[in-house]
Amino acid sequence: MDLKTALAEKIANAAGMQGDQVLEMLETPPDPKMGDAALPCFKLAKVLKKAPPAIAQEIAENIEKPDFVSEIQVAGGYLNFFYDRTYYAQSVLSEVSAAGENWGRSDIGDNKTIVIDYSSVNIAKPFHIGHLSSTAIGSALYKINKYLGYNVVGVNHLGDWGTQFGKLIAAYKLWGDDDEINRDSVSAMLKLYVRFHEEAEKDEALNEQARAWFKKIEDGDEEAMRIFGWFKELTLREAKRVYELLDVQFDSFAGESFYNDKIPAVLDELREKNLLVKSEGAYVVRLDEEELPPAIILKSDGTTLYATRDLAAAKYRKKTYDFYKNLYVVAYQQNLHFKQVFAVLKKMGYEWADDCEHVAFGMVSLEDGTLSTRHGKIVLLEDVLKKAVEKTLSIIEEKNPALEDKEQVASDIGIGAVIFSTLSQSRIKDIMFSFDRVLNFDGETGPYVQYTHTRCASVITRHEANDAGMDVSVLSNDEAFAVLKSLAGFPQTLLAASEKNEPFYVTRHLIELAQAFNKYYYEYRIIDDNKEQTNARIALARAVKDTLKRGLSLLGIKAPNKM
Numbered sequence: 001m002d003l004k005t006a007l008a009e010k011i012a013n014a015a016g017m018q019g020d021q022v023l024e025m026l027e028t029p030p031d032p033k034m035g036d037a038a039l040p041c042f043k044l045a046k047v048l049k050k051a052p053p054a055i056a057q058e059i060a061e062n063i064e065k066p067d068f069v070s071e072i073q074v075a076g077g078y079l080n081f082f083y084d085r086t087y088y089a090q091s092v093l094s095e096v097s098a099a100g101e102n103w104g105r106s107d108i109g110d111n112k113t114i115v116i117d118y119s120s121v122n123i124a125k126p127f128h129i130g131h132l133s134s135t136a137i138g139s140a141l142y143k144i145n146k147y148l149g150y151n152v153v154g155v156n157h158l159g160d161w162g163t164q165f166g167k168l169i170a171a172y173k174l175w176g177d178d179d180e181i182n183r184d185s186v187s188a189m190l191k192l193y194v195r196f197h198e199e200a201e202k203d204e205a206l207n208e209q210a211r212a213w214f215k216k217i218e219d220g221d222e223e224a225m226r227i228f229g230w231f232k233e234l235t236l237r238e239a240k241r242v243y244e245l246l247d248v249q250f251d252s253f254a255g256e257s258f259y260n261d262k263i264p265a266v267l268d269e270l271r272e273k274n275l276l277v278k279s280e281g282a283y284v285v286r287l288d289e290e291e292l293p294p295a296i297i298l299k300s301d302g303t304t305l306y307a308t309r310d311l312a313a314a315k316y317r318k319k320t321y322d323f324y325k326n327l328y329v330v331a332y333q334q335n336l337h338f339k340q341v342f343a344v345l346k347k348m349g350y351e352w353a354d355d356c357e358h359v360a361f362g363m364v365s366l367e368d369g370t371l372s373t374r375h376g377k378i379v380l381l382e383d384v385l386k387k388a389v390e391k392t393l394s395i396i397e398e399k400n401p402a403l404e405d406k407e408q409v410a411s412d413i414g415i416g417a418v419i420f421s422t423l424s425q426s427r428i429k430d431i432m433f434s435f436d437r438v439l440n441f442d443g444e445t446g447p448y449v450q451y452t453h454t455r456c457a458s459v460i461t462r463h464e465a466n467d468a469g470m471d472v473s474v475l476s477n478d479e480a481f482a483v484l485k486s487l488a489g490f491p492q493t494l495l496a497a498s499e500k501n502e503p504f505y506v507t508r509h510l511i512e513l514a515q516a517f518n519k520y521y522y523e524y525r526i527i528d529d530n531k532e533q534t535n536a537r538i539a540l541a542r543a544v545k546d547t548l549k550r551g552l553s554l555l556g557i558k559a560p561n562k563m
């Protein structure tokens with residue numbers, strides 16, 4: 001049991017309440033001078049029907065003081081608890097070291113299934129920096145939830161359906177060059193697509209050809225499917241290179257086209273449930289009560305839409321995985337889309353629509369404004385990652401040219417920096433991406449956390465193991481105490497990150513832990529002649545190292561021992 005829970009029990013006994021009721025009320029004061037835990041007694045005033053100061057006084061008199069509490073102060077309506085720091089150090093360090101590889105792990109997920117739809121790239125479209133957030137957030141949630149005992153299914157809902165593929169094949173048949181496509185893949189496809197649009201402005205007949213090719217795809221025509229399959233394979237090959245760099249995994253690549261044969265059943269069901277109405281030639285589901293615009297299900301020419309496919313996909317996911325949660329890590333531009341999809345599912349009578357959640361995030365833009373598909377300037381994610389690695393390598397060449405495994409370390413740091421920065425703020429905020437900030441070793445960045453990890457690794461390596469005991473009383477100063485508190489909070493941070501789908505809780509925690517440790521490191525020598533005290537400080541460094549490494553790995557970031 002952690003200390004806060006144990007304290008809550010004792011308070012509850014003294015106040016005649018339930019332990020978990022009190023636990024919810026217990027706060028951690030921002031200033032440690034006001035205690036390590038505090039109970040705002042006004043929260044109890046309603047239940048106990050007494051004035052807060054009287055409650056505080058009474059609990060202080062009745063409580064059976066736990067061993068780890070050194071002092072209890074009544075401060076007006078607050079009850080402040082001060083921990084015995086030596087006891088605290090002992091208990092945190094033994095908790096972290098006993099957990100070992102499993103520090104922060106939990107079985108709270110109880111094998112319930114969480115489906116996460118993330119990255120979800122589009123065929124024949126570049127994998128650009130805009131996909132970075134979805135990929136990094138989704139992948140972190142994937143790893144964190146697995147660590148918490150959930151069964152996680154990662155889905156890459158490929159954008160592999162739509163009339164644009166008819167245009168692409170028509171363009172290929174007219175002007176395509178196989179060698180060029182095999183060599184340049186997506187950028188060659190993009191060129192064909194752009195050319196098609198230019199020429200179709202002058203020659204309306206081209207659109208006829210595109211429609212005919214799309215019809216062929218719909219009918220499963222052999223040639224159409226062969227060309228389309230080839231485009232798909234080339235696009236995926238490019239994407240998979242990026243996934244490898246980012247250490248990102250998927251369990252399913254079931255994209256939009258996967259649902260073709262599952263759509264008629266959805267349409268039948270909507271008709272049966274009297275939800276489908278004709279509107280200006282199209283078929284829609286009205287969502288007046290939900291105060292949303294109608295969801296278009298079938299266009300007037302009979303083709304289905306993105307939303308239609310998402311209805312089929314959600315039903316499929318429920319049936320196949322029986323999810324506990326079904327998450328969509330997609331930009332906030334698609335807010336309305338997901339509101340509509342979930343509302344239609346609810347109207348169809350599916351209570352599990354409430355278990356579907358749009359995990360929205362903000363836009364990524366580059367500092368110099370180069371990111372804009374519309375202006376034809378696209379920044380490929382692969383290029384960004386490569387550039388980050390190159391920049392890191394040149395920093396290493398300058399500062400530490402003798403480093404072993406330079407290329408590997410540069411890749412761990414450069415790519416880690418990009419992922420960390422993507423996850424560095426509440427996901428809904430827009431991100432301005434800047435290489436200098438991302439790679440800064442002193443800022444609140446990935447390299448800073450990695451650097452702190454190497455600092456711990458290095459002091460541990462320098463220390464000579466011995467069988468003297470450990471004198472943890474040396475860790476009772478403010479700086480060490482702050483490090484210990486941060487360590488102790490790590491499991492809670494993982495739970496919160498999972499609950500709110502916010503990997504940024506983890507990046508923030510790692511920054512705080514690294515800062516707390518560095519502050520300690522500047523003030524105190526770790527290794528000195530006193531073996532028992534040295535052993536305690538080394539144990540602290542080891543706990544910090546392991547926690548940083550675990551936290552980074554849950555974000556998909558490596559932690560080299562030297563840099």
Ligand code: ARG
Pocket residue numbers: 117119120121122157158159310313328330
């Ligand atoms: N391919 C889409 C895009 O790039 C994202 C798909 C998200 N997933 C979904 N089930 N709609 O915008």
